[in-house]
Amino acid sequence: MKHIAKLRNKNEYWQLVGFQAVQDIVQRIDKAYQLFFKHHKKGVRPPNFRKRIKYKSFTLKQAGYKFLDGNQLKIGKRVLKFWKSREIEGEIKTVTIKRNSLGELFVFVVTDYVDQISIAMTGNSAGFDFGYLIQEINNKQQQQRSIFLTQCNFKLLHNLIYIA
Numbered sequence: 001m002k003h004i005a006k007l008r009n010k011n012e013y014w015q016l017v018g019f020q021a022v023q024d025i026v027q028r029i030d031k032a033y034q035l036f037f038k039h040h041k042k043g044v045r046p047p048n049f050r051k052r053i054k055y056k057s058f059t060l061k062q063a064g065y066k067f068l069d070g071n072q073l074k075i076g077k078r079v080l081k082f083w084k085s086r087e088i089e090g091e092i093k094t095v096t097i098k099r100n101s102l103g104e105l106f107v108f109v110v111t112d113y114v115d116q117i118s119i120a121m122t123g124n125s126a127g128f129d130f131g132y133l134i135q136e137i138n139n140k141q142q143q144q145r146s147i148f149l150t151q152c153n154f155k156l157l158h159n160l161i162y163i164a
Contacts, residue, residue: 021064092110
């Protein structure tokens, strides 16, 4: 980690992101190389590096962010507004900022909250099978069933072509 601190002090653009985000990036790279060396005999290529401009996400683990009143998030000196789809319940573990190909930013918040789902138990059980049922009672009945299915498939295909 001392080497990361030296690199962070040397490169200006590394200072734009918090130290924990840089640690997360290094951990991602380490994990990618560990998987590469584990599976390189299977023909897996080494991981590619993205340019810093094209990097799509960063993760803040413990510090570097603060949720303000309403729907505002402060990261460093910047205040971001976001659409709050639900209340944040539990203790926040990580905050990840992701950017899609259009340049839109998304905030992902991971908490330790566990939702308790209660399932009503009646004691009864039910089973469903949605597959085709093929019974071989006799050849004539099996043949009629396959002709019926063929005709239905033909009608369905005809209707799909007609609609398109």
